[in-house]
Amino acid sequence: MAMTADGKIATANHAVSTFTSRRDFEHLLELRATADAVMSGARTVNSGEVNLGPGPARFRRLRLKKGLAEYNLRVVVSGSGSIDPRADLFRYRFSPVIVLASERLSEGRAKQLRALADAVKICGGEQIDFREALHWLREKWKVRRLLCEGGSELNASLFEAGLVHELHLTVCPKIFGGRAAPTIADGAGVSRLADATRLSLKGMKRAGDELFLRYDVLACKSASGE
Ligand SMILES: NC(=O)c1ccc[n+]([C@@H]2O[C@H](COP(=O)([O-])OP(=O)(O)OC[C@H]3O[C@@H](n4cnc5c(N)ncnc54)[C@H](OP(=O)(O)O)[C@@H]3O)[C@@H](O)[C@H]2O)c1
DSSP: OEEETTSOSSOTTSSOOOOOOHHHHHHHHHHHTTOSEEEEEHHHHHTSSOOOOOOSHHHHHHHHHTTOOSSOEEEEEOTTOOSOTTOHHHHOOSSOEEEEEOTTSOHHHHHHHHHHSSEEEEOSSSSOOHHHHHHHHHHHHOOOSEEEOOOHHHHHHHHHTTOOOEEEEEEESOOOOOTTSOOSSOSSOOSSGGGSOEEEEEEEEEETTEEEEEEEEETOTTTTTO
């Protein structure tokens, strides 16, 4: 995730969410080159040119060198199926696209999405049951390392479920302000300090005016294996 110095990942009106350097974009592609699958929430995918692919040939070569498939799988999270059928993600056919939805998905929408995606998996009633969803991704699609690229609601769900192991954060030299501007994890949030997700800083690099931080998540609820 990339955030401004005041902790925002987009402006309050969501019009601006690309605000980092070229170096940060390369960093994103380097991270994608470590993952079997890349995942985003429906609003992020709907927000513009998001295809979740591995990028240029040198990143695909990096993947092959690491023993990964040349192209990562792409996963979009859309409980009610609000993902736009015209989204870029569906236009590029270089790797399978998987939609994770909940029982809020109507039959009509499910049919439409099944025609566009390689799989539509329903996990959970109102909200997606991510423990079940990630287990299915591992069993059915051999996903061992999943990179989640936000947005805020999806990140919050994963933190809440205790399913995040690492956080890569780029802090950018800007202030957006705006109390409605999203942060890296919105959702309902915790109300007790004891329930906060605790992090340990494992890496820090400065490039120009940007900081690249890498945290391990401590006491991740799924640390025992998933
Ligand atoms: N700066 C950055 O690094 C960065 C990265 C990513 C995104 N962004 C920005 O962040 C904004 C989008 O973030 P966002 O928080 O509004 O949306 P989001 O997390 O991208 O997507 C939210 C949608 O995902 C689905 N979803 C998420 N959690 C779910 C759950 N537990 N169960 C069922 N469905 C779930 C829902 O889809 P349904 O509506 O279909 O139910 C929900 O409406 C955009 O402006 C984007 O550009 C910035």
